Amino acid sequence: MQDNTFSLWFAEQLLDIGAVRLQPNQPFRWSSGWLSPIYCDNRLTLSYPQLRKQITRGLCKLIREYFPSVEGIAGVATAGIAQGVLVADMMDLPFCYVRPKPKEHGTASQIEGRLQAQQPIVLVEDLISTGSSSLRAAQALQQAGARVVGVVAMVSYDFNHARQAFEQAQLPYYSLTNYDTLIQVWQKQQPLQADMEAILNGWRQDPAHWQPPSR
Amino acid sequence: MQDNTFSLWFAEQLLDIGAVRLQPNQPFRWSSGWLSPIYCDNRLTLSYPQLRKQITRGLCKLIREYFPSVEGIAGVATAGIAQGVLVADMMDLPFCYVRPKPKEHGTASQIEGRLQAQQPIVLVEDLISTGSSSLRAAQALQQAGARVVGVVAMVSYDFNHARQAFEQAQLPYYSLTNYDTLIQVWQKQQPLQADMEAILNGWRQDPAHWQPPSR
Numbered sequence: 001m002q003d004n005t006f007s008l009w010f011a012e013q014l015l016d017i018g019a020v021r022l023q024p025n026q027p028f029r030w031s032s033g034w035l036s037p038i039y040c041d042n043r044l045t046l047s048y049p050q051l052r053k054q055i056t057r058g059l060c061k062l063i064r065e066y067f068p069s070v071e072g073i074a075g076v077a078t079a080g081i082a083q084g085v086l087v088a089d090m091m092d093l094p095f096c097y098v099r100p101k102p103k104e105h106g107t108a109s110q111i112e113g114r115l116q117a118q119q120p121i122v123l124v125e126d127l128i129s130t131g132s133s134s135l136r137a138a139q140a141l142q143q144a145g146a147r148v149v150g151v152v153a154m155v156s157y158d159f160n161h162a163r164q165a166f167e168q169a170q171l172p173y174y175s176l177t178n179y180d181t182l183i184q185v186w187q188k189q190q191p192l193q194a195d196m197e198a199i200l201n202g203w204r205q206d207p208a209h210w211q212p213p214s215r
Numbered sequence: 216m217q218d219n220t221f222s223l224w225f226a227e228q229l230l231d232i233g234a235v236r237l238q239p240n241q242p243f244r245w246s247s248g249w250l251s252p253i254y255c256d257n258r259l260t261l262s263y264p265q266l267r268k269q270i271t272r273g274l275c276k277l278i279r280e281y282f283p284s285v286e287g288i289a290g291v292a293t294a295g296i297a298q299g300v301l302v303a304d305m306m307d308l309p310f311c312y313v314r315p316k317p318k319e320h321g322t323a324s325q326i327e328g329r330l331q332a333q334q335p336i337v338l339v340e341d342l343i344s345t346g347s348s349s350l351r352a353a354q355a356l357q358q359a360g361a362r363v364v365g366v367v368a369m370v371s372y373d374f375n376h377a378r379q380a381f382e383q384a385q386l387p388y389y390s391l392t393n394y395d396t397l398i399q400v401w402q403k404q405q406p407l408q409a410d411m412e413a414i415l416n417g418w419r420q421d422p423a424h425w426q427p428p429s430r
Contacts, residue, residue, distance in 0.1 A: 017329075043327040046300065047287075047309040056304075072262075078293050079327075082300040082310065085261065089271075089301055094262040097297070112258040112294075114232075 006058055007177040011185040013051050014155075019044045020182055024199045027212045032130045035210055037203050040182070042126050042154045046082050055154060056086040058176045062152045063087065063122050066174055069149060072121045074098055074111075076137045079126030083154065087124055098123075098137040110140050117145040125153040128175060129207075131162035135169055150174070155182070159207060179204070221273055222392040226400040228266050229370075234259045235397055239414045242427045247345045250425055252418050255397070257341050257369045261297050270369060270391065271301040274339060277367045277389045278302065284335045284364060289313055289326075291352045294341030298369065302339055309334075313352040325355050332360040340368040343390060344422075346377035350384055365389070370397070374422060394419070 014020050021028075024037035045051050063070055075084025075097040088095035096113025103109055115121070121141055125134045128151070138148040148171065156162070156175035166173050183200065186192065192200070195213075203210040229235050236243075239252035260266050278285055290299025290312040303310035311328025318324055330336070336356055340349045343366070353363040363386065371377070371390035381388050398415065401407065407415070410428075418425040 041327075043312075044329050046303075046327070047311055047329040049303070049307050049309060052304070052310070075297075078296065078312070078314070081293065081296045082290075082312070085297040086300060086304055088261075088264070089267070089304070092264050094264060095267070095297065096262055097258075097293070099293070112256075112261070114259050114262040 007181050008185060010055070010058065010154075010177045011181045012189075013054075014040065014042070014045070014177070014182065015185055015189060017044055017048060017051070020186065022186075022196065022200075024196065024212055027210075030129060032132055034130065034207055035212065036129075036207065037199055037210075037212070038179075040127055040155050043079055043082075045154070052083075052086070055083060055176065056090055059083060059087050059124060059152050059154075060090050062174045062176070063091070066152075066172065067120070067122045067150045069120045070122045072096070072115065072119045072146070074113075074121050074123050074137065074141055074146075074148075076123060076125045076133055077112075080124045083126070084124035094119075098140050100133065100136065111144050115141070115144055115146045118147050120149045121146045122149060123151045125151055125173075126155075128153045128156040128162055128173060129159065131159075131165045131173075134173070135165055135171070138169065138171055152176075155179075157207075161208065222396050223400060225270070225273065225369075225392045226396045227404075228269075229255065229257070229260070229392070229397065230400055230404060232259055232263060232266070235401065237401075237411065237415075239411065239427055245344060247347055249345065249422055250427065251344075251422065252414055252425075252427070253394075255342055255370050258294055258297075260369075267298075267301070270298060271305055273391045274298060274302050274367050274369075275305050277391070278306070278337050281367075281387065281389055282335070282337050282365045285337045287311070287330065287334045287336045287361070289328075289336050289338050289352065289356055289361075289363075291338060291340045291348055292327075295339045298341070299339035313338075313355050315348065315351065326359050330356070330359055330361045333362050335364045336361045337364060338366040340366055340388075341370075343368045343371040343377055343388060344374065346374075346380045346388075349388070350380055350386070353384065353386055367391075370394075372422075376423065 027035040073088040075081040151173035153175040242250040288303040290296040366388040
């Protein structure tokens with residue numbers, strides 16, 4: 001399958017299983033604190049074995065194409081753990097996962113699993129919005145001695161904010177589909193009303209300061 | 216492989232990769248608050264692709280043998296997510312995972328993924344000590360309408376406390392290896408000194424009230 005074809009197909013699948021929700025009047029609050037009229041719950045795909053497998057294949061394809069030097073896979077906890085280890089299994093590579101912060105009990109680890117020094121690692125992420133969770137995980141891996149060569153994600157919102165942050169960190173990233181494709185497919189399936197389109201555009205322009213419409 | 220053979224082999228593997236640590240003078244504090252002279256970091260196995268695969272096979276074997284009615288797999292977050300989804304992949308079943316408590320942002324979910332009502336679910340757990348994390352996860356699944364038929368884990372400490380709690384919850388559980396096998400294999404590899412043996416026995420008798428030896 002061509003990448004663009006896969007991207008459209010995957011966006012359709014996400015809409016078909018109801019993973020994408022638009023709620024401009026009851027916006028979602030992301031872990032970054034930003035408010036969002038859209039929510040994309042990729043974790044739902046874990047409950048669909050065939051779709052789940054296609055996603056693993058898609059992520060492996062991105063990694064083989066863009067990061068052929070890879071020797072280990074890391075998942076960003078918690079949402080990146082499941083597809084991360086499935087990718088590691090398909091590629092027969094070591095796996096570890098990275099917590100947002102060190103655990104408060106037991107061994108107080110932030111990285112679970114074992115890294116080799118200078119091992120080229122690809123991070124697997126669920127969704128890239130601000131990019132901060134991926135970049136925090138990459139930093140933790142680097143501090144532990146790994147070489148993070150890139151990030152692959154199921155979905156990216158392709159915000160300028162994130163692009164710049166990844167560029168600054170010199171960390172390339174690729175995703176199976178993105179915000180524009182999701183909205184394009186959504187429009188085809190159930191055309192958005194003009195006010196919803198305006199809301200989504202407004203949010204897209206400046207997600208950090210977006211506020212829900214007053215009712 | 217016989218189950219007992221697998222149990223010994225797996226305990227050896229855990230010791231070989233340094234997943235088991237004895238630190239009576241600097242005890243570990245579990246999430247339950249209990250102090251422990253032993254720590255078993257099964258997450259390290261994720262970094263060893265062959266061992267990881269044998270564990271997945273072992274867990275699938277337990278599930279096929281004891282819970283043949285299974286229609287879905289749930290992982291206890293975070294440590295049970297990785298082997299949980301690998302088991303789901305090998306058995307071609309839906310997967311979800313259960314957080315210790317509902318997420319504080321986004322959709323505020325405790326269960327990630329999608330369940331069908333009355334679906335027979337097997338929980339995959341990393342390690343059973345007090346049993347409370349498994350039982351809490353089982354309860355969350357039941358409240359969401361699932362039917363939890365049992366729990367499989369990599370390691371169990373086989374405490375009376377846990378046995379009774381699982382019995383009371385009418386939830387059968389099985390593990391690939393257990394505390395006695397780990398200590399038996401440890402003794403064979405590097406005989407424990409008498410005082411360490413006494414410490415481990417004392418802890419085993421009453422883990423809830425154990426205190427490290429005064430120096």
